[in-house]
Amino acid sequence: MRARTAREAAGRPGAPSPAVHTIELRKEFRRTVALAGLSMTVERGEVFGFLGPNGAGKTTAVKLLLGLLRPSGGEAMVLGAPAGDLEARRKIGYLPELFRFQSWLTAREVLRVHWQLLALPSQRAAGAAGEALAAVGLAGRGDDKIASFSKGMQQRLGLAVALLGEPSLVVLDEPTSALDPVGRHDVREVIRRLRASGTTVFLNTHLLDEAEQVCDRVAVVERGRTIAIGALGELLGRQTAVRLRVSGLGEGWWHRFDSFGRWVADGDSHLLEGVEPARVPDLVAAIVAAGGRVGAVVPERQSLEARFLELLGRS
Amino acid sequence: MSPTLVIARLTLREAVRRRLVAACAAITLGLVALSAWGFDRLSHSRSLTSGEVHASVPQALIMFMFMFSFVVALSASAMASPAISAEVDSGVLLTILARPVRRRDVLLGKWLGLAAVLAAYCAAVTSLEVGVVDWVSGFLPPDSLAVGCYLFAEGVVLLTLALLLSTRLPPIASGVVGIALFGAAWLAGVVGSLGATFKIGTLRTVGEVSRYVLPTDGLWRGAIYYLEPQSLISRAVDEAAGGAANPFAVPAAPAWTYLLWVAVWFLAVMTAGLVSFERREL
Numbered sequence: 001m002r003a004r005t006a007r008e009a010a011g012r013p014g015a016p017s018p019a020v021h022t023i024e025l026r027k028e029f030r031r032t033v034a035l036a037g038l039s040m041t042v043e044r045g046e047v048f049g050f051l052g053p054n055g056a057g058k059t060t061a062v063k064l065l066l067g068l069l070r071p072s073g074g075e076a077m078v079l080g081a082p083a084g085d086l087e088a089r090r091k092i093g094y095l096p097e098l099f100r101f102q103s104w105l106t107a108r109e110v111l112r113v114h115w116q117l118l119a120l121p122s123q124r125a126a127g128a129a130g131e132a133l134a135a136v137g138l139a140g141r142g143d144d145k146i147a148s149f150s151k152g153m154q155q156r157l158g159l160a161v162a163l164l165g166e167p168s169l170v171v172l173d174e175p176t177s178a179l180d181p182v183g184r185h186d187v188r189e190v191i192r193r194l195r196a197s198g199t200t201v202f203l204n205t206h207l208l209d210e211a212e213q214v215c216d217r218v219a220v221v222e223r224g225r226t227i228a229i230g231a232l233g234e235l236l237g238r239q240t241a242v243r244l245r246v247s248g249l250g251e252g253w254w255h256r257f258d259s260f261g262r263w264v265a266d267g268d269s270h271l272l273e274g275v276e277p278a279r280v281p282d283l284v285a286a287i288v289a290a291g292g293r294v295g296a297v298v299p300e301r302q303s304l305e306a307r308f309l310e311l312l313g314r315s
Numbered sequence: 316m317s318p319t320l321v322i323a324r325l326t327l328r329e330a331v332r333r334r335l336v337a338a339c340a341a342i343t344l345g346l347v348a349l350s351a352w353g354f355d356r357l358s359h360s361r362s363l364t365s366g367e368v369h370a371s372v373p374q375a376l377i378m379f380m381f382m383f384s385f386v387v388a389l390s391a392s393a394m395a396s397p398a399i400s401a402e403v404d405s406g407v408l409l410t411i412l413a414r415p416v417r418r419r420d421v422l423l424g425k426w427l428g429l430a431a432v433l434a435a436y437c438a439a440v441t442s443l444e445v446g447v448v449d450w451v452s453g454f455l456p457p458d459s460l461a462v463g464c465y466l467f468a469e470g471v472v473l474l475t476l477a478l479l480l481s482t483r484l485p486p487i488a489s490g491v492v493g494i495a496l497f498g499a500a501w502l503a504g505v506v507g508s509l510g511a512t513f514k515i516g517t518l519r520t521v522g523e524v525s526r527y528v529l530p531t532d533g534l535w536r537g538a539i540y541y542l543e544p545q546s547l548i549s550r551a552v553d554e555a556a557g558g559a560a561n562p563f564a565v566p567a568a569p570a571w572t573y574l575l576w577v578a579v580w581f582l583a584v585m586t587a588g589l590v591s592f593e594r595r596e597l
Contacts, residue, residue: 068409100406117414
């Protein structure tokens with residue numbers, strides 16, 4: 001059976017085309033292979049995390065999707081059109097990883113220029129600029145020159161620019177790299193709002209906790225190739241451990257509950273591995289029935305970082 | 316508004332906001348004022364006869380306009396050299412080119428904005444200098460509009476070349492190459508004049524060929540012609556017939572075939588710039 005081309009995937013009758021679909025997308029810079037055959041599908045309306053270590057080819061992939069680089073091979077469709085298509089770009093918001101705005105413009109002027117480049121009605125420009133600035137926490141700085149902005153503020157403005165014109169797909173390349181914890185929290189809130197409004201978000205990041213908090217699905221790339229892709233739950237595996245803090249049962253109490261799984265002492269708490277999630281309430285009931293006091297029951301799952309390192313073979 | 320015009324307006328605004336226009340205006344006003352003083356001294360000198368004054372004022376005006384042609388060339392090269400490469404390096408163009416904008420819109424918009432700055436400068440400097448000389452000495456060149464147009468065309472040639480270089484070279488490299496080529500073309504024109512004076516065919520050919528390879532000197536000679544009064548033109552014709560040539564005197568206006576070549580040169584360099592930028596990986 002032959003593989004579906006990206007064009008076919010983008011044009012299924014009756015079904016909306018995926019936001020992004022690539023098949024064996026390749027990019028070589030002379031002798032360096034930056035992307036060695038990337039295949040992935042990002043569905044409409046999801047927050048898709050694109051993870052990988054530095055130099056894995058993440059930014060190269062993003063630039064290929066936006067038509068800023070030409071592929072050496074393979075196919076890429078974005079919003080149902082070949083990557084780089086002019087009309088499709090009208091519906092894409094993009095925050096690059098390394099960028100600068102014109103230092104001699106004000107934030108509002110930058111937004112106005114981008115509004116004009118999107119060819120949107122000029123009478124709505126001022127209102128849209130105000131909304132975009134408010135969304136990223138720059139409401140009071142619209143008339144300040146970019147030259148006076150910190151790197152973090154420029155990144156916030158970059159996000160505001162990416163949100164202009166209600167895009168169907170927002171591509172964020174390391175959107176929080178220059179931000180403080182408050183800024184990171186704000187960006188996560190923006191991403192959640194985008195998901196709630198049905199906007200697809202393609203989040204290129206190496207910050208795994210960030211991906212874990214906002215992404216529906218993730219792809220892990222290394223050396224220009226996808227090594228894992230799927231929903232976060234699938235990728236991390238289902239929950240198989242519970243951490244308990246119990247008092248009132250004396251030394252070695254846990255041996256009475258060996259039938260639920262394998263116990264591991266870990267400081268002042270105990271980890272029960274291999275337990276079926278459905279049996280956790282029975283375990284708690286049994287401990288209480290035996291006269292124990294349950295201080296904490298914390299479901300444990302493999303962290304994305306641990307899984308990430310495992311996938312990269314570095315655990 | 317088309318993307319080309321959006322970029323052109325942005326480029327114009329940059330020239331104004333970054334004080335390029337203010338700096339050029341200040342230095343030009345200073346030089347024009349200085350020239351007014353100089354031409355006043357020259358016109359009212361008691362050691363010169365009126366015939367000598369009539370001969371020297373146009374010649375001095377040509378020298379002053381040569382200095383302004385250098386300012387035009389330097390400005391064109393300095394403005395265009397960072398136009399693409401610096402914005403690619405800094406990432407400014409990443410956000411713009413991710414929009415529904417073709418690369419040719421960006422290049423043409425930048426060209427249009429910078430050409431507008433040059434046009435305004437050439438118009439201002441020509442009318443100011445010619446006006447001041449007319450005021451203090453009573454000499455008015457035969458066709459000031461043509462002088463301004465040739466000056467502008469010379470700047471546009473260098474602007475287009477620097478923009479092409481900017482699609483591939485870093486700002487400093489393209490600026491240096493642009494100015495070096497301008498200087499080399501002018502020097503080749505002088506070498507050509509020497510070749511004509513001393514009847515050395517090879518040197519004369521160097522001058523001729525350089526005017527086709529980079530038409531800045533050829534266009535500057537067009538400006539000279541329209542600055543010259545009839546007496547200077549007649550003298551230049553006599554000198555040329557006698558085998559002598561002066562790099563600041565021209566016996567004839569550029570032929571229409573030469574102007575046609577300049578148009579072809581411009582289209583070829585502009586096309587090369589568009590293709591080069593289109594193929595550049597960002």
